[in-house]
Amino acid sequence: MSFAGSLFSFRSFRSRLIFFLLSLLAPVLGGIFYYVNTNNTEYTEETINSYLELGADVFDYTREQQALTLQAITNSLTWDFGFRTAFAANDPATLFDAALNVLDRSFNSADMLLIVDLDGQVIIDTETQGMDVLLGSWRQLLDAADADEEGRAEMIITIDGLPFQLIALPLYLPRQVAWIVGGFSLDQEFVDRVKETTLSEVSIVKLEKMAGAEELDLEVIVSTLTTADQSVLTEQIQLDDAQLARLQRISTMSQDYASLLRRLYGQEGGALQVFAVIQRSYEENSENVVQFRSLLIQFYLLVLVISLLAVLFLARSITTPLSKLVGVVKKIEEGDYGRSVVVASRDEIGELADSVNSMARGLAEKERVRDLLGKVVSHQIAEQLLNNPVELGGEERVATILFSDIRGFTTFCEGLPPKEVLKALNIVLSTISDIVESNQGVVDKYNGDAVMALFGVPVKGEQDTVNAMTALMEITSALEEMDSGLSACVGVTTGVVVAGNLGSNNRMNYSVIGDTVNLSARLESLTRLYNVSNIVSEASRDDAPNFAYRELDIVCVAGKSQSVRIFELLGIEDELSDSKRSESVAFSQALKEYRSQNWEAAEQQFSQLLIKCDNSQLYQVFLDRIERFRINPPGPDWQGEFIFASK
């Protein structure tokens, strides 16, 4: 058997079901797990990414809102009459104090104020950067404001390394006389506030080209990250315009961050660039994934357990009735048809059980029939009937027919109650039947105390006639041994018979018919006349030559034109006694004289035999015939035959 064959051959139906369940369920569940897990991971990463973009938007929004607040503060300041008066007073020190006062009142919405005249001369600067004239980015800011119709501009500029969100507005008195720049720092407080709103980490980093250095130096200005994560951030983050629209993945020791960049100050390649990095951890995401995964696994285990239970239940519902059925079938095999299976289900198993039950009933009935048939007819006929189509008709066969009758039975029965008679008859018939069957013969029928037995039909044997002769001798000696005054008289013939089912379509017998059968019956009845225990036909004698016979006569039985030679079986040739042998020789001699119509010699020899031998009746028969032939000679054509006019 191939490996696959041995792999998939199961000792039990249950393990086969479990194997197939697992082999079906495992790929399906595995596939679902893979699909769901991958999609879930992707989906949650997408979610985190969208949260992150939301976080970046909130960062922008917060910055813009604060810029608006700053604008409101700065704007209202330009309309403050006291401030205008202070400005008109043209005393920078007073104006500086007024500006600080405003910052104090702003609840941290504004951290710095700078006032510059229309020519770019710094009037006051609360950050005291020491600028007289605005330069660089500051100049750009005011140029942008000047270009704006409303005179408004925003910019992020670093002051002492700290980025400030700035807004420039005109100062009207009532015409524009100056620019006022308000600012708030994007400091720790700011990033903390954004983190509170967005649950995202916010860092503000700067890229600065230090004096004499080739490389830009990256430094975290403020951050909500831990110090360790900040240093990872500086190692991994890529700060350039190409990254602005993209998500970067930053992996620290503890977790992965999705990161988005916002350029706050400077340009690509500039000596000073400030970025905001908004980060969202995938951790909360992966927690969900892990939780979902474990839920999925638990669900799968549940499914597997339920499926296994279902399979076991299913297997049980099949194997339990099946093993019951197997037990019953084994019993049937052993010949016990009395068991039946009870299966409650109405499915195929139930049908099978019903079929097995009815099969058992059928077999039991057949067995009963066979048994009965074997009792009513012989086993061989029963087999013949059971194994062949039962139809009328027969075939010509050569068979040996044995007819047995019991002499003295009528006398034996006198004075006996019928039950006793039947009992005795059954004993005798059983004995005869057993002998017949032990010699491969078949009891064809009983007729009173007579038994008709067949040898060679329905089954042809090797030596049917020999068996018949053996049976004959055994029957004879068996009845003698009974010592009940009963003796057997037997006729045996061999010849062509018609064997087959005789009768009507509804009721038929396996039997044989033909002249051979009739002759056998005649020979049996002739035994009384010749006072011998048996008479066998010439054909039978020829067919079993190893026995000792003596010829009795040539007879022409009633209804037959042909005469037949009849013989008496004396026994087995070698075992024959000398007296018997000499009697046989003498009888043969006498018979010869008789047939030669030498009546004197024949009479003398028969008379001697009559005196010397037991069977006086046999010799008396011939003495009587000689007496009659003397008066009435049979004629010259007589061959020695004797014609029986009646049965």
Added chain:
Amino acid sequence: MITPTMILTDNKFLLYRMKIQAFVFVAISPFILCAPAVSAQEISLHLYDTNGSPIQDAVVELLSDTAVDSTSTGMREAQIDQMDKEFVPTVTTIVAGGSASFPNSDDILHHVYSFSSAKTFDTPLYGSDADNQYREMFNVPGVVEIGCNIHDWMLAYIYVGESELMAISNDVGIAQLTDIPSGQYRLRVWHSRLDAPQNSVEQDILIEVGRVAELELTLELVRDRRVRRAPSANRKRYR
């Protein structure tokens, strides 16, 4: 820069203005070239911006080193009304030493102020019942920008002139001065948006007897950055 290509008098360029005003020029119309002489000396200025639009509310002043005997007296007292939360008129000329009153025609209070160096002042809040109570003297020549502390968009200019020879350009950009004594003058043009120091340009001009001068000036204006009155400010009223 004022670039008179042809004028009745000899013109001198103001060099410093040439440096900063590259695109301003003055042209004489062909009509002026052929104008016949008249008995009175007049000057008529056509003011346009670089887009060709007429410039309204520009002040034209003729300055002379000698005292000028003028017949005009209306330049000494001016009135700047406050109507519908606007100053009316927007530009007012006063000769130095003159005064202006600020009546309030609205039914709400106004608070007029100026931080200009020519005149710094502010009134208390006042209403229409205080008409003409608030009058300010303007002794120093220059431009006084006045505003209202309640209504940020309210803005008016008082041009305090050194002479009485002043005119304000009308809605087609024409400023006319009549009865001008002949002589050598400096012509000064001021506009609140004129792109020049103190929003003004000057050039010498010779006024000859019996001649009418028509001048066409193209001036570069800066964008007008001022507080705009929100549209809702007209509709929103207290009560």
